[in-house]
Amino acid sequence: MWRKHISPYKIMIAEFMLQRTKAEQVEPVYKKFLLHYPDIATLSKARIKSIEKYTSSLGLHKRAPNFINAAKYIVKNFKGKYPKTRKELSTIPGVGDYVAGAIMAVCFNNADYVIDSNIARFINRYSGLNLTGEIRRKKVIVEKAVELFQVENQRNFLFALLDFTALICKPINPTCLVCPLQEKCKYYKT
Numbered sequence: 001m002w003r004k005h006i007s008p009y010k011i012m013i014a015e016f017m018l019q020r021t022k023a024e025q026v027e028p029v030y031k032k033f034l035l036h037y038p039d040i041a042t043l044s045k046a047r048i049k050s051i052e053k054y055t056s057s058l059g060l061h062k063r064a065p066n067f068i069n070a071a072k073y074i075v076k077n078f079k080g081k082y083p084k085t086r087k088e089l090s091t092i093p094g095v096g097d098y099v100a101g102a103i104m105a106v107c108f109n110n111a112d113y114v115i116d117s118n119i120a121r122f123i124n125r126y127s128g129l130n131l132t133g134e135i136r137r138k139k140v141i142v143e144k145a146v147e148l149f150q151v152e153n154q155r156n157f158l159f160a161l162l163d164f165t166a167l168i169c170k171p172i173n174p175t176c177l178v179c180p181l182q183e184k185c186k187y188y189k190t
Helices: 008-017 021-035 040-044 048-058 061-078 097-108 117-129 138-148 154-166
Strands: none
Touching: 008 021, 008 061, 008 138, 021 048, 040 061, 040 154, 048 061, 117 138, 117 154
16 A cells, blocks of 8 residues: 555655554555645644544554654744655654655665665575674674665665565575575575
8 A cells, every 4th residue: 555655745644654564464454644744734733632543443552652653843943845865754753764765765776785685584584694682783784784775766776675585584494495686685595
């Protein structure tokens, strides 16, 4: 659903809702949310209780302020327009490195990299790094992600990579035997 949109606003809302929540749970809430809050200006005027109706249904009740704070910040600091740099996007409350990268890739085709835990896992396995723990911000993962995102259509590449990590390079029981990358994957070889 959100993949059809290249609006930074709609991508930001989707990513806020998708944090630690399954896409099938998010989709109906996302649709209703956008009907009520179709743009950044409308959201910037919302009341916290009205946002909590949506976020609490996803188990994200503590994140409701992120929606309003982000909208107000964008209206105040960027005149309602999304900035086109990772650095500026990262100043928006609730927008971390991943959301900034996703907006850059999907909306502007200008991300130097995008890393979430799934992409980090893929890089770790494929490259045979054998890293453990929280690896998303490790220098070698970021460097490899920068290389990985040197593609013509970052939007499609990001969505393909996310699908690949959900269906093939899963966190538990990856399906390596059907993986089209197995010949070059160091994880598979071990």
